[in-house]
Amino acid sequence: xxxxLERVSFAYPDGPAILKDADLVLETGGYHLLRGxxxxxxxxxxxxxxxxxxxxxxxxxxxxxxxxxIPPAELxxxxxxxxxxxxxxxxxxxxxxxxxxGFKANAPLTPPSDEDMAGRLSDFLLSGVTLDSRAxxxxxxxxxxxxxxxxxxxxPEVVLxxxxxxxxxxxxxxxxxxxxxxxxxxxxxxxxxxxxxxxxEGVTRFIYIEKQGLVMA
Amino acid sequence: MTPxxxxxxxxxxxxxxxxxxxxxxxxxxxxLGLGRDLAVGTVRTFAQLFLMGYVLxxxxxxxxxxxxxxxxxxxxxAAVHTIRGRVxxxxxxxxxxxxxxxxxxxxxxxxVVTGVIVGAKPWWTPQYFIPLAGMIVGNSMTAISIxxxxxxxxxxxxxNEVEMKLALGADYREASREILAGAMRAGMIPSINxxxxxxxVSLPGMMxxxxxxxxxxxxxxRYQIVVMxxxxxxxxxxxxxxxxxxxxxxxxxxxxxxLR
Numbered sequence: 001x002x003x004x005l006e007r008v009s010f011a012y013p014d015g016p017a018i019l020k021d022a023d024l025v026l027e028t029g030g031y032h033l034l035r036g037x038x039x040x041x042x043x044x045x046x047x048x049x050x051x052x053x054x055x056x057x058x059x060x061x062x063x064x065x066x067x068x069x070i071p072p073a074e075l076x077x078x079x080x081x082x083x084x085x086x087x088x089x090x091x092x093x094x095x096x097x098x099x100x101x102g103f104k105a106n107a108p109l110t111p112p113s114d115e116d117m118a119g120r121l122s123d124f125l126l127s128g129v130t131l132d133s134r135a136x137x138x139x140x141x142x143x144x145x146x147x148x149x150x151x152x153x154x155x156p157e158v159v160l161x162x163x164x165x166x167x168x169x170x171x172x173x174x175x176x177x178x179x180x181x182x183x184x185x186x187x188x189x190x191x192x193x194x195x196x197x198x199x200x201e202g203v204t205r206f207i208y209i210e211k212q213g214l215v216m217a
Numbered sequence: 218m219t220p221x222x223x224x225x226x227x228x229x230x231x232x233x234x235x236x237x238x239x240x241x242x243x244x245x246x247x248x249l250g251l252g253r254d255l256a257v258g259t260v261r262t263f264a265q266l267f268l269m270g271y272v273l274x275x276x277x278x279x280x281x282x283x284x285x286x287x288x289x290x291x292x293x294x295a296a297v298h299t300i301r302g303r304v305x306x307x308x309x310x311x312x313x314x315x316x317x318x319x320x321x322x323x324x325x326x327x328x329v330v331t332g333v334i335v336g337a338k339p340w341w342t343p344q345y346f347i348p349l350a351g352m353i354v355g356n357s358m359t360a361i362s363i364x365x366x367x368x369x370x371x372x373x374x375x376x377n378e379v380e381m382k383l384a385l386g387a388d389y390r391e392a393s394r395e396i397l398a399g400a401m402r403a404g405m406i407p408s409i410n411x412x413x414x415x416x417x418v419s420l421p422g423m424m425x426x427x428x429x430x431x432x433x434x435x436x437x438x439r440y441q442i443v444v445m446x447x448x449x450x451x452x453x454x455x456x457x458x459x460x461x462x463x464x465x466x467x468x469x470x471x472x473x474x475x476l477r
């Protein structure tokens with residue numbers, strides 16, 4: 001049980017309730033597809049899970065502890081959140097991949113070697129991209145994959161993907177979905193938002209957000 | 218050089234109203250609708266400056282330290298009120314940290330300038346402390362407004378970048394380092410630019426005032442140099458403290474960005 005929600009309620013200030021007494025238990029190593037109408041709060045659910053938003057009521061727990069009791073940086077290292085819009089900083093791909101290792105909370109982690117990072121680029125079929133490539137010259141599809149690699153270098157136990165294929169071409173989207181499936185096969189829990197009608201290969205669970213609640217199927 | 222002051226009497230002041238009438242005529246001719254504002258502004262200028270003149274005359278004569286310091290506190294409070302009006306952000310309350318940081322940093326700079334550099338004894342001598350502190354507060358008010366405006370707008374506009382860093386394990390300081398630096402730079406640039414332009418593009422008001430009241434220009438420029446450098450230091454100190462304190466309020470204990 002990597003992540004669980006117990007009677008969680010959330011609303012944005014001056015906004016309608018997104019969740020009301022919602023319960024959910026994620027499956028360890030599961031490949032969860034989070035679905036629901038536009039504006040229902042799918043991204044908010046992912047943001048709650050990594051504590052970028054704070055639930056007003058109820059408990060979200062990670063491996064049995066309330067996420068409020070876990071230092072935020074430690075939680076977010078284990079529960080990686082990849083935004084819908086890929087965000088890279090000016091500089092090289094190498095600098096972007098190594099950026100998290102410059103943060104104080106990540107100091108105990110050993111930064112990856114060039115060889116390791118180059119291997120990841122090739123795993124994600126980024127053949128035209130090198131560690132010295134300028135991040136601002138990448139296409140959206142390439143940038144999205146670099147962002148995913150950057151999160152995975154921290155060896156998370158849960159990966160939250162916010163519509164990772166929304167702005168990607170078919171080729172890039174296929175690569176991302178394949179890697180997501182492989183992550184689950186290696187024991188990582190994945191929660192992915194997708195609007196696509198087709199169900200990615202390997203999905204084990206569906207989570208529907210409806211009537212301010214979460215339903216697992 | 219013997220000081221020779223030409224006094225401005227009531228008649229001369231009344232003659233100056235001719236300038237306002239000229240501006241009013243322009244407004245009337247072009248239907249600018251500024252007549253009322255012009256009239257109110259003129260009355261306020263007379264009333265506020267006469268009031269300030271009498272207050273200063275009284276404070277200079279009685280020379281009571283707590284009265285001088287109270288005036289300083291009122292000036293800082295008025296500056297904070299003005300900043301609150303200029304900076305539209307309401308999600309994060311910033312009046313208290315701005316007040317405290319302005320009070321601490323500007324009293325420190327004012328004390329050093331009057332007590333150490335000018336050498337006034339005591340350091341709170343009202344003739345020196347009040348005008349110098351007033352200039353610091355007035356100038357830095359603009360700098361702090363710019364800093365805060367920039368800080369808030371960048372945190373909102375670059376939310377994705379800030380949250381990307383938070384999601385990768387950064388704390389709020391690491392996630393907003395560049396934004397903080399940008400805000401501080403924006404606040405400090407005008408006072409640095411004025412160092413370049415002073416004496417060439419503009420003759421500062423204080424120096425002009427001293428010269429008009431009979432002070433040797435070579436003495437006046439020395440005071441002006443002290444003022445210019447003191448303004449750069451106070452702007453830097455104020456921007457540094459205010460942006461750091463206010464930035465902290467933009468994030469929760471759980472390292473979440475509170476601005477939406």
